[in-house]
Amino acid sequence: MTLPVETFFLHPEAQGTLQQQIQQMIARGILSGRFQKGEKLPSTRKLAAHLGVSRITVTIAYTELQANDYLVSKGRSGYYVSENAPSPPTFTATPEGTDAVDWHRAIGQKFSGGRSLSKPQDWARFRYPFIYGQADPTLFDHANWRLCALQALGQRDFNALTTDYFDQDDPQLIEFIARHILPRRGITANPDQILITLGAQNALWLTTQVLLTQRRRAVLEDPCYPALRDILSQSRCHVTPVRVDQDGLPPYAIPPDTDVIFTTPSHQCPTNATMPMERRRALLERAQEIEALIVEDDYEFEMSFLKSPSPALKSLDSDGRVIYVGSFSKSLFPGLRLGYLVGSQPFIREARALRASVLRHPPGHIQRTTAYFLSLGHYDALIRRMGAALQERRKAMEAALADNGLQISGRGYFGGSSFWMRAPREINTSDLARRLQARSVLIEPGHAFFAGSHQPSNYFRLAYSSIPSNRIREGVNLIAEEMAVVA
Amino acid sequence: MTLPVETFFLHPEAQGTLQQQIQQMIARGILSGRFQKGEKLPSTRKLAAHLGVSRITVTIAYTELQANDYLVSKGRSGYYVSENAPSPPTFTATPEGTDAVDWHRAIGQKFSGGRSLSKPQDWARFRYPFIYGQADPTLFDHANWRLCALQALGQRDFNALTTDYFDQDDPQLIEFIARHILPRRGITANPDQILITLGAQNALWLTTQVLLTQRRRAVLEDPCYPALRDILSQSRCHVTPVRVDQDGLPPYAIPPDTDVIFTTPSHQCPTNATMPMERRRALLERAQEIEALIVEDDYEFEMSFLKSPSPALKSLDSDGRVIYVGSFSKSLFPGLRLGYLVGSQPFIREARALRASVLRHPPGHIQRTTAYFLSLGHYDALIRRMGAALQERRKAMEAALADNGLQISGRGYFGGSSFWMRAPREINTSDLARRLQARSVLIEPGHAFFAGSHQPSNYFRLAYSSIPSNRIREGVNLIAEEMAVVA
Structure with missing residues (x-):
């Protein structure tokens, strides 16, 4: 490939003659690894026009670089980065502390240092x-995913691909979730009670921001999904971990000053406990009694191959007290980054406004691809x-x-x-x-x-x-x- | 399509005989629009097995529903939702205030009510x-975008598509930005100084969270991008709007107690002013003098068709004082939701940790597709x-x-x-x-x-x-x- 002429320009503070500046600019590009061996340089005519210098200046600079073995000329075909040119260093971590900025002071809020699970990338x-x-590449239906993605890349879906939805989502995906996914969990919801998120992580984060402040209290299962603990500790709310037993979270152990209860009733994370029906009712009653909300993370409900899953806690909720978190990370794949929130409008309205401010909306193309994959039945087969x-x-x-x-x-x-x-x-x-x-x-x-x-x-x-x-x-x-x- | 058997289940609190419950469940599915006219029901055998009831119970329920014209039987081929079945209502907004929850009290932080630009979706x-x-569909290179997306959907890129990168990004995209995009702006950066974001919006939001608190002060251009004003007002920091002139933001007007200066030097938004070189230097000096950081939103630099763009403010910064925000929303399309942050490691480290907590990472597939589109030269041609x-x-x-x-x-x-x-x-x-x-x-x-x-x-x-x-x-x-x- 020819190096795009746009990547060349003279530094306004550069010293020396124009010809020297051009030589230095190219040599620096090679030494830094931006221009790689065998890559073609722009023609002298093009580079001269781009830089606003005379063509002869560029030609002399190229000839000089050729003499130094940075470039080779291949006759009429032009100039190339020489195979003998010095090799660039591989990127090395910039030494810290060379800045004039006191970062310790400049950073207003620290977010690093959470206790997440580490998995080797390889x-x-x-x-x-x-x-x-x-x-798992041996299980995922890669062929049909490709077909759906291709369909979503078609001319007819140009708008769904490219548009700025502002605070909205792909209406096809929302409709499918409302009509066909949530009913599997016993949940009835209107489109305006559903918000697409960047995975369950994003759903839990948005929920925390909307519902919790430094003066409020959250109850967390112990043990629980570690990233949730990080989200809550960043929000600086009070957190009470409640030890789970064989049936999941025990309602009687939830303190009366709790504002929000985070729970995984279908499938406690990580102990895998399933909360029995009586305890679900007791949990809802306890929440009602102390006027707390419940955030139900219903991850992995699709993996119920031994027995039909019990309906979601949200399906028993007539108060609007339960906020439901769903995800496609386990049933499709985590790199998709798609999940959803289901809750009452006043809550969804705030979560939607916050999402718009933080990231606007999950990319349209992946929403539409997922809508196709679901509606064509590939999801169920998978x-x-x-x-x-x-x-x-x-x-x-x-x-x-x-x-x-x-x-x-x-x-x-x-x-x-x-x-x-x-x-x-x-x-x-x-x-x-x-x-x-x-x-x-x-x-x-x-x-x-x-x-x-x-x-x-x-x-x-x-x-x-x-x-x-x-x-x-x-x-x-x-x-x-x-x-x-x-x- | 046959309605998946998984979408059927009996509500644990339901009243009446099993047969009545089945009838009600199906009728409710039709009335709510989940089961649509002409759709096929699961066979009696399948549904019976799924619900754990006898097959005859299901058969009687189906026959009853047929008599009521909810279903039609097509002989051996099975039961279908009748064309004469009652039509579902279109989704209507759920009336608010039917919840038992006092949302006014339950919502800890309000985010709605920002003053964003409204554009008709159509x-x-x-x-x-x-x-x-x-x-613009007449300008965008849809064909090559499709090809790049298709390549990124290939078997070789299965990992880039599906993997959970945690707090990391696609190394190919990072590498291309470091080697070929940033140099166009005169910026040299290592991969660990770059973070991919969900568009410039997300980059500005992350930056605000890391740098600003209720006790700190930001300077904003006036007029400016309205979403930025919402981001800052949500962060509750002090904000000083500074009126721009023909040359953009005037450095002398920045108050001495400013912590962070948000500016669009290449292309002031919305006045289009370009900050002259002398003022850029003066701005950097002012920032140095008052120990403020500068956030440079370099949106739309690619649209410099009249004259080569001047190098970014960041390229003049030897202090590590400038945080650079780039975006592919204008040069590719806004629904892509891809942008990037460039800054010193201590800053990028915190922005990365926060991003991981908020959303983990932008979907792998769109990162890889973009990396291909850039590296194959389509971006430059576009x-x-x-x-x-x-x-x-x-x-x-x-x-x-x-x-x-x-x-x-x-x-x-x-x-x-x-x-x-x-x-x-x-x-x-x-x-x-x-x-x-x-x-x-x-x-x-x-x-x-x-x-x-x-x-x-x-x-x-x-x-x-x-x-x-x-x-x-x-x-x-x-x-x-x-x-x-x-x-």
């Missing part, structure tokens, strides 16, 4: 990836295929874990894609995870899920959403081996 | 759309084509405005895609815009750009990025006509 290279929440595969893997997991005597602490009544595991008390699962990485096994240590500083260190999550069945036994054997070394 | 149906910032078309339109605008005696208040030295217009003092341009809409002309009234409550009401913006050349004269004539009626 997890797919590990032989036994018991990791959670990534798309869920069935994933369910079948997960069921097989789960069986293999259960057998291998039992044979090795490993203890499952929570397994999910309806299905799901992971087990919550308890190791003997003396095992620190962070160390265990590190040692297992060296043997190409990835597990998720459990401490980040717990609140406070005295977290139990012997829990871990074993997911089976990304590991093929036929590697499960071997992988579990390795885990048992490493655990035996310590114990 | 702007493309207007014959003379002098509106700003939407993609910019050239847009420049040529905008230049032609601008000529037509200038001629038509001059012939009608309309006054251009700011026109942009390097190009751009709009004029900032001043009407005679007695004209209220909001009224003017409303009357012009009735004649299929869209203009943007100017008052939303101004700070405070005593905004001048006689300014408006006339953009030529979405109107074909051959409609410009007619459209401008109509504007002049309507202005004459009032004046």
Whole structure:
């Protein structure tokens, strides 16, 4: 490719003659790696016109650079970056502290330092990836996704692709969610009660901003999804972690001054507990009694391959007290970044205004692609295929874990894609995870899920959403081996 | 399509016999519009298995519904929603105030009520759309965008499509911006000094959250991009609007207790003023003197078809004092929702952590598609084509405005895609815009750009990025006509 002439310009503060400035500019481009070996330079005529200098000035500069072996001339075809030109350094981290700015003072609010789960970006290279929440290329319906994306790229959808929706969403996606997704959870909602978000993360964040302030109190399940704890701690509200039991969040333990209760009733994260119907009613009653709102994160409800899922907590709510969070990250893929909020209009109105201010709207193309994928029935087929595969893997997991005597602490009544595991008390699962990485096994240590500083260190999550069945036994054997070394 | 069996289930609180519950469930589905005329119901066998009831119960329910003309039986092929079934109501806004929740109390922070520009969503149906910032289907290189998207949907890019990048971005896009986009603005940056955002809106929002608090002061240009004013007012920092002149923001008018200065030096929004070199230096000196940071919104620099753009303010900054905001909304399309932040690491680190908490990362697929579109040279070709078309339109605008005696208040030295217009003092341009809409002309009234409550009401913006050349004269004539009626 020819280097675009627009990337060339003379620095207004540059010293020396025009010819020298041009030479320096090109040499700097090569040395910094912007112009790479074999790339073609603009013609002398073009560069001269662009810079507003005479053509002969450019020609002399090029000839000089050729003499220095920065450039080679290939006759009429023009000038190229020489193969012998000095190699650029690879990008190195700029040394900090060279700024004149005192960043410690300049930064008004710190956001870094959260306690998120860390997953190696190259997890797919590990032989036994018991990791959670990534798309499995062997299960995802890539071919139909491509077709839907292609359809959404068509002339007819030009508007959906390119338009600035301001605070609105793709009406086709909203309509499909209202008519066909929410009814699966027993929820009836109008389009103006639904807001598309950049994944469940974004939905939880928006909800927190709208409902909580420094003077309000949130109840969090303990253990819970660690990113939610970061969101709440950034909002500076008061947080009460409430320890979950075999049935999920116990309503009686929720303090009376609570404003917002965050819960995962269908599928407690990470213990996989399913809240029984009586407790759901009790939870709604408790919320009513103390005038709290409930945020229901209904992640992974699609993975109910053992038994139909119970309806969402939101379906039992006649008060408008429950705000529902849905996501396509598990059923489609996390890089899609699509989720949704369902709630009463006064709430959705504020969440919508905040979303508009923060990011306007999720990109139109991915909304339309998803609407096609859903409405053509590919989504349902995908869920069935994933369910079948997960069921097989789960069986293999259960057998291998039992044979090795490993203890499952929570397994999910309806299905799901992971087990919550308890190791003997003396095992620190962070160390265990590190040692297992060296043997190409990835597990998720459990401490980040717990609140406070005295977290139990012997829990871990074993997911089976990304590991093929036929590697499960071997992988579990390795885990048992490493655990035996310590114990 | 057959209605997926998953969308059927019995409400746990339902009354009556199982058969009645099934009938009600289906009737409700039809009445609510979830099941539409002609759609096929699951077979009695399937539905029975799904609900855990006997098949005969389902069969009787179906037969009853057939008798009521909700369903029709087509023999062995099964049951369908009858064409004579009652029609669902179209979605109507749920009446507010039926909730048991006191939303006035429950909402901790209000975000609605900002003063944003409103554009009709169906702007493309207007014959003379002098509106700003939407993609022009006659100019955008839709064919190559499709090809790039298709490539990014390929098997090789499965990871870029689906992966959860956590707080990271597509390395290919970052690399291209570092090597080929920023150098056009005279900026050198390492990958760890760049963060991809959901458009410039998101970049400005993240920056505000990191740098400003209730105790800090921001300087805003007056007039300015209205969404920026909303972002700052939501952050509750102190805001000083500084009136711009023909050369943009005057440095001497910036109060000494300012922490952050927001500015659009290349192309003041909305007046189109370009800040001269001496003033840029003076602005940097002023910032240094009072230890303020500068946020440079370099929107629309690509639209410099009259003259090469001057380098960005950031290129003159050796202190690390300038934070640079770029966007692909104008050069590609706004529905893409892609922009970027460039700044020192300590700042980018906090913006990255906040972005991760708010939304994780912009979807991988659109990042990769953009990386291909840029690296294959389509972007440069597009910019050239847009420049040529905008230049032609601008000529037509200038001629038509001059012939009608309309006054251009700011026109942009390097190009751009709009004029900032001043009407005679007695004209209220909001009224003017409303009357012009009735004649299929869209203009943007100017008052939303101004700070405070005593905004001048006689300014408006006339953009030529979405109107074909051959409609410009007619459209401008109509504007002049309507202005004459009032004046």
